[in-house]
Amino acid sequence: MTVKSLEQQFQERIDAGERIEAKDWMPEKYRKTHIRQISQHAHSEIVGMLPEGNWITRAPSLRRKVGLLAKVQDEAGHGLYLYSAAETLGISRDELFDQLHTGKAKYSSIFNYPTLSWADIGAIGWLVDGAAIINQVMLTRTSYGPYARAMVRICKEESFHQRQGYEIMLGLSQGSPEQKEMAQDALNRFWWPSLMMFGPRDEESPNTEQSVKWKIKRKTNDELRQEFVDITVPQAEILGLTIPDPDLKWNEERGHYDFGEIDWDEFWQVVKGNGPCNKERLGARVKAWDDGAWVREAAIAYSDRRSRSQGDEASRNQDVSAAI
Amino acid sequence: MNKEWPLYEVFIRSKNGLEHRHVGSLHAADDQMALENARDVYTRRQEGVSIWVVESSQITASNPENQGELFEPAADKVYRHPTFYNLPDEVDHM
Numbered sequence: 001m002t003v004k005s006l007e008q009q010f011q012e013r014i015d016a017g018e019r020i021e022a023k024d025w026m027p028e029k030y031r032k033t034h035i036r037q038i039s040q041h042a043h044s045e046i047v048g049m050l051p052e053g054n055w056i057t058r059a060p061s062l063r064r065k066v067g068l069l070a071k072v073q074d075e076a077g078h079g080l081y082l083y084s085a086a087e088t089l090g091i092s093r094d095e096l097f098d099q100l101h102t103g104k105a106k107y108s109s110i111f112n113y114p115t116l117s118w119a120d121i122g123a124i125g126w127l128v129d130g131a132a133i134i135n136q137v138m139l140t141r142t143s144y145g146p147y148a149r150a151m152v153r154i155c156k157e158e159s160f161h162q163r164q165g166y167e168i169m170l171g172l173s174q175g176s177p178e179q180k181e182m183a184q185d186a187l188n189r190f191w192w193p194s195l196m197m198f199g200p201r202d203e204e205s206p207n208t209e210q211s212v213k214w215k216i217k218r219k220t221n222d223e224l225r226q227e228f229v230d231i232t233v234p235q236a237e238i239l240g241l242t243i244p245d246p247d248l249k250w251n252e253e254r255g256h257y258d259f260g261e262i263d264w265d266e267f268w269q270v271v272k273g274n275g276p277c278n279k280e281r282l283g284a285r286v287k288a289w290d291d292g293a294w295v296r297e298a299a300i301a302y303s304d305r306r307s308r309s310q311g312d313e314a315s316r317n318q319d320v321s322a323a324i
Numbered sequence: 325m326n327k328e329w330p331l332y333e334v335f336i337r338s339k340n341g342l343e344h345r346h347v348g349s350l351h352a353a354d355d356q357m358a359l360e361n362a363r364d365v366y367t368r369r370q371e372g373v374s375i376w377v378v379e380s381s382q383i384t385a386s387n388p389e390n391q392g393e394l395f396e397p398a399a400d401k402v403y404r405h406p407t408f409y410n411l412p413d414e415v416d417h418m
Contacts, residue, residue, distance in 0.1 A: 018340055018341075019339075019340040019341030020340065021337070021340050021341075021374065023374070024340075026354075055393070063403070066401075066403045067403050067409075069405055069406045070401065074404075142355040145340060145341050145342075148341065149343060159406040159418065160404060160408070160409070161407040162418050163406050163409035163418050164409055165409055166411060166415065166418060167410060167411065170411070170412075231416070231417045235415060235416075235417075235418075236416060238412060259402055308336060320385065
């Protein structure tokens with residue numbers, strides 16, 4: 001009989017398509033990678049509320065306003081599902097927030113770009129949520145159970161986000177020349193950052209191989225990026241907008257669109273914190289957390305006082321029954 | 325002294341990847357006994373790979389009488405649904 005190492009048994013479970021649950025044995029690196037990935041994902045949902053929140057008060061109609069409000073509210077909910085999934089791996093909510101607030105943890109770089117016009121809200125829903133959906137659909141089959149289940153919930157809700165954005169783009173592209181110009185400008189600015197959302201090229205993504213082996217990811221960054229381009233180009237054509245890439249063309253042989261080279265210097269600059277809005281976003285997030293401190297403290301103080309007075313009452317009742 | 329064993333709610337995960345689901349309840353003298361009883365009562369035919377038990381008194385439940393007003397806020401928010409947004413038929417993958 002051969003004695004198999006725990007790692008080997010773990011890999012066999014993964015290979016057999018089994019899901020891993022919180023109390024199962026797992027290699028430390030699997031746990032760490034998941035904490036990092038799930039928390040980055042959660043942080044992205046939370047920070048992602050900021051560029052969109054910027055436009056709630058200036059939405060052009062009530063219909064647009066309630067749609068955007070509902071979307072931003074969903075993002076908060078998605079953050080909460082994901083933080084809970086991360087906590088199953090033995091990290092506390094406070095630690096997770098601390099990592100975000102001190103800049104130790106990353107969030108999706110796309111949210112470090114500014115939302116300059118109303119059309120950007122359309123572009124974000126269409127492109128940024130569109131890119132996120134491609135990634136998240138894959139993650140509904142990820143090997144870690146709590147993460148996969150959070151993804152199923154999120155994907156169900158995400159379709160509305162993208163349609164909300166696309167409807168905005170549609171309205172603008174069919175509107176006045178100025179409105180169409182606004183939509184084109186938003187596409188111009190959000191196209192490349194959306195492609196960057198899938199991360200570095202496969203050959204420069206050191207985590208990909210292990211992540212695929214552990215079925216954390218089931219497709220590589222480049223595969224997902226290609227999928228996004230193939231799906232999105234026809235959608236841009238329906239809008240009558242031009243994707244800002246002169247090298248973009250259908251490749252009959254590959255059955256995919258070819259597309260131009262991403263500006264990787266820009267990608268790494270934004271990842272390293274030098275994007276247009278990195279400081280502003282983190283500053284807004286930290287301020288919201290600090291400004292909300294008194295609410296959290298008041299709720300705990302109230303809860304403590306109530307349990308104390310209930311305790312007093314219980315002991316009084318005991319005294320009474322002892323006296324009887 | 326005749327003290328009734330407390331009631332426990334039982335949740336079973338039928339296989340990895342799926343959530344624990346409420347299957348029913350039982351009485352036990354303590355947590356450990358509740359777990360063992362749950363195994364014997366609810367998983368005699370390999371219905372599960374994991375069991376959660378929790379004392380029923382520990383569960384805070386909404387009151388069915390307040391169901392109307394509790395869930396009312398979601399009732400008039402059609403814009404939370406994808407179908408609220410009008411897209412041309414030729415748009416795929418949304």
